[in-house]
Amino acid sequence: MGGGAVTVSRREVTPAFCFKEKNMKPALLFPICIIFECLASICAEDCHDCGVEFHRSYIVDGQPGFVSCPLCYWLDFNGEVNYNFTWSKNGSTAHVTTERHARVYQDGRMLKFIPARLEDSGYYQCVVWNSTNCFKKLAEVIVFQNDNGLCYNKSIMYLQSDPVGTSGKMVCADLSDYVDKNSVQVRWYKECKPLDTSRSKFTAIGFDLTIENMTKDDEGNYTCEVTYAYDEKLYNISRAIGWTVNVYRKRKPAVIIFPKNNSIEVELGCQVSLVCSALYSAADFTLSWNVNDMFAKDYYNSSRIVTGMPIHRTLEDGTSLMTVHLNISEVKKEDYENKFACVLQTSNGLATEFLFIKHPAPNFQGGLIAIFVALALVIVIAVLTYKVFRVDIILWHRQSCFYHHSIKEDGKTYDAYVMFPKSGNTNSIYPVDTFVLKVLPEVLERQCGYRLFILGRDELPGEAIADVVDKTMNECRRLIIILAGINSRDNFFENVFEQQIALYDALVSNKVKAILIELEKTMDYKNMPESIKYIKQKQGVIRWKGNFTDSSLLPYTRFWKNVRYRMPPAKGLSTQTLLSNSIPPSESHTIKDA
Ligand SMILES: *[C@@H]1O[C@H](CO)[C@@H](O)[C@H](O)[C@H]1NC(C)=O
Ligand SMILES: *[C@@H]1O[C@H](CO)[C@@H](O)[C@H](O)[C@H]1NC(C)=O
Ligand SMILES: *[C@@H]1O[C@H](CO)[C@@H](O)[C@H](O)[C@H]1NC(C)=O
Ligand SMILES: *[C@@H]1O[C@H](CO)[C@@H](O)[C@H](O)[C@H]1NC(C)=O
Ligand SMILES: *[C@@H]1O[C@H](CO)[C@@H](O)[C@H](O)[C@H]1NC(C)=O
Ligand SMILES: *[C@@H]1O[C@H](CO)[C@@H](O)[C@H](O)[C@H]1NC(C)=O
Numbered sequence: 171m172g173g174g175a176v177t178v179s180r181r182e183v184t185p186a187f188c189f190k191e192k193n194m195k196p197a198l199l200f201p202i203c204i205i206f207e208c209l210a211s212i213c214a215e216d217c218h219d220c221g222v223e224f225h226r227s228y229i230v231d232g233q234p235g236f237v238s239c240p241l242c243y244w245l246d247f248n249g250e251v252n253y254n255f256t257w258s259k260n261g262s263t264a265h266v267t268t269e270r271h272a273r274v275y276q277d278g279r280m281l282k283f284i285p286a287r288l289e290d291s292g293y294y295q296c297v298v299w300n301s302t303n304c305f306k307k308l309a310e311v312i313v314f315q316n317d318n319g320l321c322y323n324k325s326i327m328y329l330q331s332d333p334v335g336t337s338g339k340m341v342c343a344d345l346s347d348y349v350d351k352n353s354v355q356v357r358w359y360k361e362c363k364p365l366d367t368s369r370s371k372f373t374a375i376g377f378d379l380t381i382e383n384m385t386k387d388d389e390g391n392y393t394c395e396v397t398y399a400y401d402e403k404l405y406n407i408s409r410a411i412g413w414t415v416n417v418y419r420k421r422k423p424a425v426i427i428f429p430k431n432n433s434i435e436v437e438l439g440c441q442v443s444l445v446c447s448a449l450y451s452a453a454d455f456t457l458s459w460n461v462n463d464m465f466a467k468d469y470y471n472s473s474r475i476v477t478g479m480p481i482h483r484t485l486e487d488g489t490s491l492m493t494v495h496l497n498i499s500e501v502k503k504e505d506y507e508n509k510f511a512c513v514l515q516t517s518n519g520l521a522t523e524f525l526f527i528k529h530p531a532p533n534f535q536g537g538l539i540a541i542f543v544a545l546a547l548v549i550v551i552a553v554l555t556y557k558v559f560r561v562d563i564i565l566w567h568r569q570s571c572f573y574h575h576s577i578k579e580d581g582k583t584y585d586a587y588v589m590f591p592k593s594g595n596t597n598s599i600y601p602v603d604t605f606v607l608k609v610l611p612e613v614l615e616r617q618c619g620y621r622l623f624i625l626g627r628d629e630l631p632g633e634a635i636a637d638v639v640d641k642t643m644n645e646c647r648r649l650i651i652i653l654a655g656i657n658s659r660d661n662f663f664e665n666v667f668e669q670q671i672a673l674y675d676a677l678v679s680n681k682v683k684a685i686l687i688e689l690e691k692t693m694d695y696k697n698m699p700e701s702i703k704y705i706k707q708k709q710g711v712i713r714w715k716g717n718f719t720d721s722s723l724l725p726y727t728r729f730w731k732n733v734r735y736r737m738p739p740a741k742g743l744s745t746q747t748l749l750s751n752s753i754p755p756s757e758s759h760t761i762k763d764a
Contacts (some may be wrong), residue, residue: 177663184392193306199680217297217304226310228326229286234398234405236347237281237295240307253300257281261292271401282345284400287311319601320364321393322410331414332384340379342394349407350398351376359393389415424450426457426514426523433526436501442494444525446512451489452481459496461521466496474499501527561735568739583645585620585738586685589654602654605689609718610650614733617725619740622650635709647738649684653693653711686711709736 184660220240229235239255257266257276266276274283274290279298283290291313297306316323332338340426342356358365358372358379365372365379373380381388394409428447436442459477466477478495485491494512503526542582556563590606593617596669606624614620622628623646625712629638643649697705712732716722724735734740 189450216259217299220305220307222293222308222310228310228691229283229290229313230323230408231288231315231451232405233407234282234284234348234400234409235286235311235313235667236277236283237294237309237311238347239281239298239543240277241298242311255279256297258295258297261294263635264739266294275516278376281311282455283310283311283313286311286407288315306724314710321359321408322391323411324391327391327412329412329414331416331497332381333416334384334386335386338381338388338413338415340381340392340397340413342377342379342411344409345377345396345407347397354396360390361396362391362393386415389413395725397680408548414746419540422449422451424448424455424492424514424516424523426512429523429525431524434527435528435530436505436746437530438501439502441499442501443526444498444510444527445493446496446523446525447491447493448514449485449489451492453492454517455514457492458513458515459494461508463509463511466510474502482615512606514755524547561731564735565731580647582647583621584623584642584647585740586614586622586648586650587643587646587682588650588652591654601747602652602689604643604718606652609723612723613725613730614737617723618730618734620737634636643682646682648736649682649686651684652687652689653698653702653707654689683736684709685733687733688713712736731764 225240227235227237239312240259244445251527255276255278258264258267260486266274266281270277272284273287274281276282279295279296279712281294282428291311293308293310294310295306297304299305313322313324326428328341328343330340342358342483344352354376356374356379357378358367358374367374367379371382373382377394379392379394388415391412392411393408394411395406398407408602425445425449428445434442435443444459446459457480457747459466464758468476476495476497481495482490483492483493496510506529508527510525510527512525587608588610590602607627608623610622615622623642625638627633629642637748686702686705686709688711695706698706710728714729716727721727722729723732
């Protein structure tokens with residue numbers, strides 16, 4: 171099929187071409203030239219088909235475009251001097267004219283469209299030949315239009331890019347065949363709008379556009395344009411550039427993430443695996459275990475210690491993790507003193523993080539809890555014990571020598587003033603007089619050593635009752651009130667009017683502590699004076715349930731203990747006296763606390 175074209179070419183060859191061959195000897199040239207016509211035809215038959223040029227030539231409709239003869243790859247056209255070219259449109263026998271004023275013409279090696287039209291699209295065959303060889307190759311020319319309303323066709327662009335932050339350089343490509351780089355004025359557009367190249371951000375020199383300090387905003391569709399003059403006509407030649415600003419992930423230097431100069435607790439004799447880990451984005455480092463500034467392997471030189479190979483793992487965020495193990499099969503004493511160092515070596519130098527093996531600290535926690543629980547228990551028990559045995563404890567305490575020495579002298583004569591209803595006014599089953607005049611003195615005075623004031627027993631003869639009460643009430647440390655079965659309030663204090671006043675005084679001013687003793691199982695407080703009710707509510711009453719047996723008269727029964735507890739410490743009796751009485755002959759618990 172190429173035969174026609176070559177035939178055309180052959181006819182165009184002139185013998186003069188042969189003489190321009192530098193290396194040929196003139197003597198040999200003439201015969202060759204004589205047979206040239208024949209030779210050329212032989213060549214034509216053998217014209218080597220080099221196929222289709224991979225690169226296509228794109229020309230904007232209406233703009234000038236040049237297509238250079240594609241070369242067979244092994245050909246070295248040492249300049250065009252030694253070769254002749256012919257172009258023809260594929261499928262056409264007519265060669266492209268060399269007429270310089272034609273719209274499409276051949277200019278030596280070049281096929282020129284000034285300007286190109288859509289219908290020029292297609293394959294063009296270039297035949298290149300000299301006196302001995304002939305080659306042919308097809309070139310594809312695509313004439314295209316720009317997208318509607320745009321100054322470029324988005325599918326035909328020069329794709330260029332530079333990284334963010336740098337100064338990017340964009341090139342208005344493939345123009346050196348048309349204009350002179352040094353004198354050309356390239357007009358630049360972004361998204362078809364003229365780019366203000368007077369701004370310092372942009373610098374347009376030659377075919378290049380430099381963008382300083384690139385940001386993602388500088389991305390976009392750029393167009394460059396030059397004016398081409400031919401035959402007294404001006405044409406535009408434009409190139410579209412898809413400009414990308416690359417945002418590369420910054421390479422982070424490797425960094426140790428574990429250990430961080432920390433320690434781990436390992437029992438003696440246990441096995442342990444020490445971990446040294448580094449994060450990295452480029453594996454241009456080494457990670458190793460050192461012990462006391464030597465490689466762990468060299469330091470120990472023992473099978474007890476094994477250093478593992480680096481283990482690499484890629485994390486989700488794209489960075490990588492490198493881990494090196496130092497395995498100790500059995501921790502020995504010396505290990506607790508050694509400095510285990512995770513060493514990272516990069517081109518920037520060394521980074522070291524230490525890991526120490528420590529003895530586990532004893533577990534204080536369990537012990538502490540136990541101590542606290544025990545302490546709380548002790549406190550609770552102590553409080554309960556005190557509550558239950560309060561009376562006994564206080565009484566026991568009073569018996570101690572120490573306590574006796576610490577009793578203060580208050581200048582009072584009596585320990586207690588005993589107030590009681592006259593037996594005639596009560597319907598008690600117990601004779602009040604017996605209790606007051608026999609039982610109380612027997613226990614409190616004789617056995618416990620208290621001094622009581624009992625009206626009717628202790629006042630001087632002839633004294634006025636009112637005076638006696640008034641005077642002695644202030645001489646007493648306590649006020650013992652005996653409550654017996656009383657029918658009415660009037661009855662109770664009927665004959666003890668003076669006492670009533672004193673009682674009122676004492677209670678209201680709270681000068682004297684009162685002790686209530688009930689002689690009845692069921693007492694009716696409804697008719698009692700308010701002050702009595704108040705005392706009962708505040709400190710309770712002690713009930714005498716006993717009879718008048720011997721055992722009821724022992725100061726170590728519950729009843730008397732309660733009385734003694736409420737009484738001031740006894741002064742008149744030695745500890746010895748009380749101790750000698752401390753073992754009752756026969757305990758009959760007939761006396762009970764209220
Ligand atoms: C072949 O090449 C020579 C030298 O380059 C030139 O003089 C001659 O015109 C060419 N022939 C044709 C047909 O173009
Ligand atoms: C023609 O071109 C071929 C390939 O470059 C070269 O080897 C050969 O010497 C050339 N012939 C002449 C006569 O120059
Ligand atoms: C853009 O170029 C492509 C490829 O040549 C073509 O198919 C398309 O029709 C062109 N767009 C326009 C609007 O001409
Ligand atoms: C470049 O052009 C394409 C097609 O017209 C458009 O989709 C894209 O948005 C443009 N790029 C920029 C940055 O405007
Ligand atoms: C060349 O481009 C310029 C600016 O884009 C425009 O003003 C002018 O008309 C164009 N010339 C031709 C021949 O298309
Ligand atoms: C070290 O111990 C770790 C964890 O037990 C294990 O994964 C690793 O394979 C061991 N390396 C060597 C070299 O024994």
